[in-house]
Amino acid sequence: MMGRVTLRNLAAHKIRLVLTAVAVILGVAFVAGTLIFTDSMNKQFDELFSRIGTNVAVDVRAKKVVGGDDDGMAAQPVPATLLKALQGVEGVKDPKGNVSGYAAVVGKDGKIVGTPQNGPPQIGANWTDGGGYDLSSGRAPRGPGEVIVDAATAEKGGLAVGDTAQVLTAGPPARMTIVGLIDTGNLMGTTLTAFDTPTAQKLMLKPGYFSDIEMGSTGVSQAELRDRVAKVLPQGVEAVTGEQLREESKSDIASMMNFFRTFLLVFALISIFVGEFIIFNTFSMLVAQRTRELALLRAIGAARGQVTRAVIGEAVAVGVVGSTLGLAAGAGLASLLQAQMGDAGQGGLTFTATPVIWSYAVGIVVTVVSAYFPARRAAKIPPVAAMRDDVALPQRSLRIRVALGSLLTLAGAGLIGAGLAGSGGNPAIPVGAGAFAVFIGVAMLAPVISVPVLKVLGAPFARLMGSPGRLARQNALRNPRRTAATAAALMIGLALITTVNVLGATMRASIDEQVDAQFGADYMVQSQGAGGVTADALRKIGGAPGVQSASPAYDADAKIEGKDASYVAGDLPALAKAARLKMVSGSASAAPASIMVDEATAKDRGWKVGTPVPVTFTDGKVEQLTVSGVYTRSDLAGPRMISGEAHLRHTARPTVGVVLVDASAADASTKSALESAVKGYPNLEVSDQASLKADAREQVDGFVTFLTILLIMSVIIAAVGVINTLALSVIERTREIGLLRAIGISRRQLRRMIRLESIMIAVFGAMLGMGIGVAFGAALQNALADQGLGVLAVPYGTLAVYLAVAALIGVLAALWPAWRAGRMDVLKAISTE
Known part of the structure; x- marks a missing residue:
């Protein structure tokens, strides 16, 4: 029976279901998009590296002495004289010397093809027949004035076979004729330039040396051939199997992708954390609005456990719907991320079971956990409540909440301080746990904080807007817990955005000070x-x-x-x-x-x-x-x-x-x-000094913008929460709205009242978040003062813009609930129980 009740409630309140599911959809979309994107990129890298050294059984190279030499630019070369010794080793097949280094091509527009700064590598190599790539057109280079480039690079630079192009290497720039194009497939945006071996040695290494020497096998296992080759190598040179060579390359990429995945998932978890407030608030309001209905169920014999399961069942349904739509939205987000990768994201999406499992796990678990306490409260409704015309759920005293919130806030601040002070271990763990505790603590304290703040915020509205302003302030103050829960979602997003902006302003100011104090050259x-x-x-x-x-x-x-x-x-x-x-x-x-x-x-x-x-x-x-x-x-x-x-x-x-x-x-x-x-x-x-400062500011601004865009998802979810709260609040106050209309308040005044209430909630959340964000930013600056962040700067202008944006969010969030309230039939509203 309770299952049918759950399904009936879901079918009767489709809009409510959709609004509640939106928070789940957006959070799951972030998780699914990140997992699908990184799975797709990992597959592309695997396919790329599977082509590298396909026929290599053993590779001879200089031993890596210094761990920091990750780019290989400082690696020692291998003497070409080793080729003769290797040819005499039993089992060795076709040893070939490779030359690799930096080489970039200048396009017809006079700019380097590709992104030289923090972009895909620009690789130069020697061309060898039977190597890993094939010529798509033209021929191999035969002298110091000839070069071949990959087809994608030529297309970007507006170059073709027969054109003369400027080539940049570690030596003087050279004008060379393009005699061929290489078919590289998907090289993830990497540019490849190849010369004949003597030219490559001269430009990128030195004559008579190779970067490494690779060889095939006549049938001997890679491990056995490696051991044979190692016996003829001089000190400082080592032999590795081709499999080890490929695994090392894959490992480096895997580490980079794992970091990127973790980085994006942190922001996804922030969005989910914000969504939990929205879901909790929504189910709390739903339970409050259905008090008589749930009491009737209890009166006709439903047990507490059955009522709890009925509410949890609705949460599961919301979680399933939200997870399904979120998974689909995540695929779209992954496509968008791939598009931003340019050439590196042309391999299409890869779908595995991992994003599906995690999408449903996150969506359903988060929704059920958020709805659990409202469900418990629903089960405690006494059957006698069904006989009362006006019944409200009992509210616990705020004393325990204030005490616990204060304790969590102080404990969180202590954890953040300990993490930033570098007391040992990974600082991200105590800082993250501390920030989480602070957010929960402030959210618990928000009902107490909201009363005086909303009184002050609402005073101008009450004075200037008349009755709608006074009613809006009273509505916002009527249920401090609900107002606080709605504002807390917005608080989290804006607290983190404010922290990022304070950190960015601090970095800009500190860099300016450092350049002035330390840059003594002209x-x-x-x-x-x-x-x-x-x-x-x-x-x-x-x-x-x-x-x-x-x-x-x-x-x-x-x-x-x-x-x-x-x-x-x-x-x-x-x-x-x-x-x-x-x-x-x-x-x-x-x-x-x-x-x-x-x-x-x-x-x-x-x-x-x-x-x-x-x-x-x-x-x-x-x-x-x-x-x-x-x-x-x-x-x-x-x-x-x-x-x-x-x-x-x-x-x-x-x-x-x-x-x-x-x-x-x-x-x-x-x-x-x-x-x-x-x-x-x-x-x-x-x-000069001015341009150094400008370049540094540009990089910092790019960093701040990137993080802010990632955090905007949480603000969008918070805005949906405001819409949800107001929409459910309008349903809850249907009779009250009918009475207001009956005594003469106009539709315009009614809509204004709801808009002003929304603005007050949004601005309260923004002020709370920005206050926390400034405190977090100041703590970071103080902890990193000896690491170059010596000047604390608060971007007051930017914060004023955010406050205005929060007010605008309030206005936009109120549009549909206000429109719906204004269209209510007065007589039907008055007769609503």
Whole structure:
């Protein structure tokens, strides 16, 4: 019987079902979209890597000495003379030397094809017949002036076979003729450029060397062939199986995709968390509105458990409908994410059981958990309530709620503080748990907070809008728990958005301060790709009119006292001047075996001026460097600086990351001269202090915008919650609305009353959220002050815009409930029980 009652209630209230399901749909869509998208990208990567080294049984390469050398640019080359030794190993078939490095093609528009900054790799290689790719047109390159490129790159650059294009490598830019196009299939946006082997060695490595040597097998197992090959290899060179080579590549991509999946799922969980408030509030109102109905069920013999199961049954139905529609919406979201990936997202969607299982699990569990307490309250309705005309569910005292809310808020703040203080372990866990506790605690305190705040917020409306304003304020204050639950959903989204914006403003202000305090050079020339600043470009920069000095800086990795560490290398006195280093002890020495460290590193390692430090470079050789100076923290210089001579002695392919330029006069003419000097290098950019700040702000703004867009989903769900609450509130107050119409209030005034009530709820939630967000942002800044966030900045203008947007959300959310209230038949409304 109770099953039929559940189905009847669902069929009789379709709009209510849809409104409640929307929160589930949006949250599940985020989860499903993330899982479908990452599954699709993983499949594309698997298909890509399955083609790499298909016929490779063993690969010979230099041993990786330094863990930070993930891009392979600093890896040591393998001598070509090894080919002869490998050919004599029994079981080895067709050993071939590979050359790989950075190479980019400039299109007809004068711009580098592809995205050099934080985009897909731009790979250069030597062309070998029978390699992993086939020519789609043209022929193989045969000399230093010829090149072949992948077909997708040629199309983007407006290039074709026979065209001459500029090619950028670690050497001087070269004009080359495109003699062929490569069919690469889906390379995930990667650009591929290939030369004949001598040209590739000259441009990207050095003559007589390979990046690695691969070989097939005449029938011997990969493991056995690897062991045979290892016996003829010199020290510092290793042999790995082709399977291991492919697995390493897959592992790197899998780690990246797992991080991306986790990152997106965090925002999906935020949306689901917000949705829980909406579902809880909705079912609480539904139970309150059906008090007599549920009491009648109890009066005719329904047990408490049956009433609970009936309400839970409705929640399950909502969860199933929401999960199904959310799964479909998630597929659309995954398609949208793929479209944003450009070339990297052209492989179509992959559907597995994982998104389906998690979509239904999340949708149903969240809905049932949210509806559980309202269902319990429904079961406690006494049968005698059916005989009363006006009955309300009993409300517990707010004392326990206030005490528990205060405890959770304080505990959450403590967890956040402990996490940000770095008390050990993964800081994300205590910070996330603390934020969750704060949100729950503030949500529990919101009914108490709402009364004085809504009185203040509603005062102008009551004064300026007359009766509709006074009624709106009374309606918002009538049920503080309901108002608080509705506002809490909006609070969470805006609290996180405010935190992100405070953090963004703080980063911008801190970067401006750092540039002013630490950037002592007049200009900086930096590469927008992995190619760096070539020696040829460096000469032109140093010879530009008005330039007094041009100091190259290298970024690299090494093992320092056995631990992986990054460092900056170059002319230490020049770099110290350019970074405006404040010396604690010692000085910037020009000695060829010097190392400088910041104060924190020196204290941590127990170093002082004169301390010998063993450094293992990427070539595997160890050199004793001497600490020549200790300086205060510098974000520009980093924690370690090594003399350029020491770096160059151990680096096969030194890459200049930036060039710091001092000029006789830092004016427009000098900057123009520098820009003219690098005109032939599309990957180089000249920056002064102002442009450095502008570039940094642009990156921060992009980061803030990206996170804000991800958080907007939770705000949309909160807006749906406001609509849901108001719509159910209109149904609940049907008789009251009829009486108001009967005593003379117009439809226009009635709609205004509902709009004003909605605005007050939305603005209250926004104010609560922004207050929490500013507190979170200030806590983050305080914890990260010694990591470069030294200036707290609150974007008051942006927060004012958010407050206005919250009011607009209130207006929009009230449109349908207000329209519905205005269309009620007065006589029918008055007669409603």
